[in-house]
Amino acid sequence: MLTYDGLKTLPKTVAGPSYDVRKVTPGIVHFGVGNFFRAHLGYYVDRVLALPDQQNWGVIGVGLRSGGQSDRKAEEFRAQDGLYSLTEIAANGKADIRVMGCLRDYVHAPDEPEKVLALLADKATKIVSMTITEGGYNIDETTGEFRTSLPTVQDDLADPKNPKTIFGFVVEGLRRRREAGHGGLTVMSCDNLRHNGDVSRKAFVGYARAVDADLAAWIDQNVTFPNAMVDRITPSVSAEGKAELNKRSGLDDLQPLLSEDFIQWVIEDKFAAGRPAFEKVGVEFTDQVSAYEHAKIRMLNSSHLILSAAGMLLDLKLVDEVLAEKRVHKFVDSVLEKDVIPTLKAPPGVDLHKYKETLLTRFSNAAMADQVARIASDATSKAQVFWTETVRAALGGERDRSRVVYCMALLLELLRGRSEKGGKITLHEPFLSEEQLKIAASDDLKASIGLPAFDGWRDLLTPEIEQEVAHARELIRKEGVLASLPV
Incomplete structure (x- = not known):
């Protein structure tokens, strides 16, 4: 001892x-x-x-x-x-x-x-x-x-x-x-x-x-x-x-x-x-602690949520396993590099590009055995906190919104509760009502766009964008996550 x-x-x-x-x-x-x-x-x-x-x-x-x-x-x-x-x-x-x-x-x-x-x-x-x-x-x-x-x-x-x-x-x-x-x-x-x-x-x-x-x-x-x-x-x-x-x-x-x-x-x-x-x-x-908190939420937490949603749909259990998929790695890297960093003010003395590389290295650490199910828990609430600024920046301007639209589709497919192999995904969504859970589980490609997960940017959801989200969901179901990723 x-x-x-x-x-x-x-x-x-x-x-x-x-x-x-x-x-x-x-x-x-x-x-x-x-x-x-x-x-x-x-x-x-x-x-x-x-x-x-x-x-x-x-x-x-x-x-x-x-x-x-x-x-x-x-x-x-x-x-x-x-x-x-x-x-x-x-x-x-x-x-x-x-x-x-x-x-x-x-x-x-x-x-x-x-x-x-x-x-x-x-x-x-x-x-x-x-x-x-x-x-x-x-x-x-x-x-x-x-x-x-x-x-x-x-x-x-x-x-x-x-x-x-x-x-x-x-x-x-x-x-x-x-x-x-x-x-x-x-x-x-x-x-x-x-x-x-x-x-x-x-x-x-x-x-x-x-x-x-x-x-x-x-x-x-x-x-x-x-x-x-x-x-x-x-x-x-x-x-x-x-x-x-x-x-x-x-x-x-x-x-x-x-x-x-x-x-x-x-x-x-x-x-x-x-x-x-x-x-x-x-x-x-x-x-300026809040500046560091802000960078962590928009980079670490937001990409964590993307990985967890993809992992649950792919029937993978651990974060490092999801990131080991080359197309997923490339997609998360692109979201951080092209959608997050250009719209995020860096904390004093912090190089956001180096921070991104550090995050991806950390996520690849197999010894941590970090479970995607833990991160995917309460995804509805997390998306509103972690994704809102990035989504609003992509939807509200002249920026390429394809990656952000795909993230929204990925989240809705997660909430549908079915992996791409047809297995049941057990959801922990404490703030969704029984009626909302039924809407989330629906095969309807557009119905769940009305769920609270999108409340932070609902004013920017034009019919055109809603159609793009529905199309991305359709691709995920037909081709699977890896083949449908916009990389």
């Missing part, structure tokens, strides 16, 4: 911490110790700890869930002294393996709530970070406000000094900090969520306002919520995958981790109580 003592005898192919793990003290409390946190924020902190005078930025992990995997995770992290191995694999198959020492403790909140609150109130804690998923912030999509009606939130509001939710823990911890005169700190979202700092502020201040308006005002003035963009593919690891990773590393690790070799973190430099020297380990600080 991977422990402190084992660091002395690591295999030659495995790098260990270049700092004394036992001398690291915590400065960060992190909620949601999943794979992405360990491969992203944990990665950066591990490198910071190797720098001079940076050993006070260790991480204390906090788990909020009870039972099953959560209990086992707590046991395994503690058994391994918080150590875990990270295997980074590049698209060419080159692997880099290292043991990470940034996680200095793991607290299971249902078992030790007072320990969590004490950590949050401790003057040594400078940052509270989180990976609680994009939907974990409890913001009402209609009003844009924090939902106090959720039963777990109601329970916390009824007894705020004995919280169960992340909102209850953080706000009660901040109340205790204020009472002790320890000042504010930074609440830092590491979730893949646009304007994640603004969303975090709305969530935590919204909860605090329901508890105590004066406390909410103090948090608003003394706590910072930096916006950030995060990016790294970190797949889940099955039991077989764990065995394979340990075989490759020669370790006996209960929690081995896999990621691609690419990593990016762009964040605002708004830290209320100090921060690690992240700029020395590759983190980009900027006041």
Whole structure:
């Protein structure tokens, strides 16, 4: 088992911490110790700890869930002294393996709530970070406000000094900090969520306002919520995958981790109580995070959706398998090069053409085993976010619109729910009604053009363009995806 003592005898192919793990003290409390946190924020902190005078930025992990995997995770992290191995694999198959020492403790909140609150109130804690998923912030999509009606939130509001939710823990911890005169700190979202700092502020201040308006005002003035963009593919690891990773590393690790070799973190430099020297380990600080988010959505997410739709129709399971089809690769490259990049303002210092090449290389990484079904989920909503600006630029001007029209046809064929071999495609479209799903499944080439997927550019859909979409759908059905691609 991977422990402190084992660091002395690591295999030659495995790098260990270049700092004394036992001398690291915590400065960060992190909620949601999943794979992405360990491969992203944990990665950066591990490198910071190797720098001079940076050993006070260790991480204390906090788990909020009870039972099953959560209990086992707590046991395994503690058994391994918080150590875990990270295997980074590049698209060419080159692997880099290292043991990470940034996680200095793991607290299971249902078992030790007072320990969590004490950590949050401790003057040594400078940052509270989180990976609680994009939907974990409890913001009402209609009003844009924090939902106090959720039963777990109601329970916390009824007894705020004995919280169960992340909102209850953080706000009660901040109340205790204020009472002790320890000042504010930074609440830092590491979730893949646009304007994640603004969303975090709305969530935590919204909860605090329901508890105590004066406390909410103090948090608003003394706590910072930096916006950030995060990016790294970190797949889940099955039991077989764990065995394979340990075989490759020669370790006996209960929690081995896999990621691609690419990593990016762009964040605002708004830290209320100090921060690690992240700029020395590759983190980009900027006041234009939204520009990076925008480029990621229009290039990474948009092309991901094209690949997933094509893959589902081709009965392919993995992103790299879809991109390995030469005609698909050429088509996605052309959409990015000819339809996206000319209509996208690059973030400061970013070469969009190089970014495109990086994306295509990342998508080709077979070791990530990225499933197209995961990406195709909720395609109706994703298309409105990822495709709208590109589609509007193509339909509203003198530009060649053939590729964009084909993307629309591809999406509608996906929503029809039938692969080109006649197999059933299981759709996850939570925002389509039963009636809309019936329309999507229809063989009618034009009926589903009225679905919400096209709402972002409906005003530009002339009868001529609708006919072009219908014709592209007809070609997909007759010739198949590969033969019908306009490349």
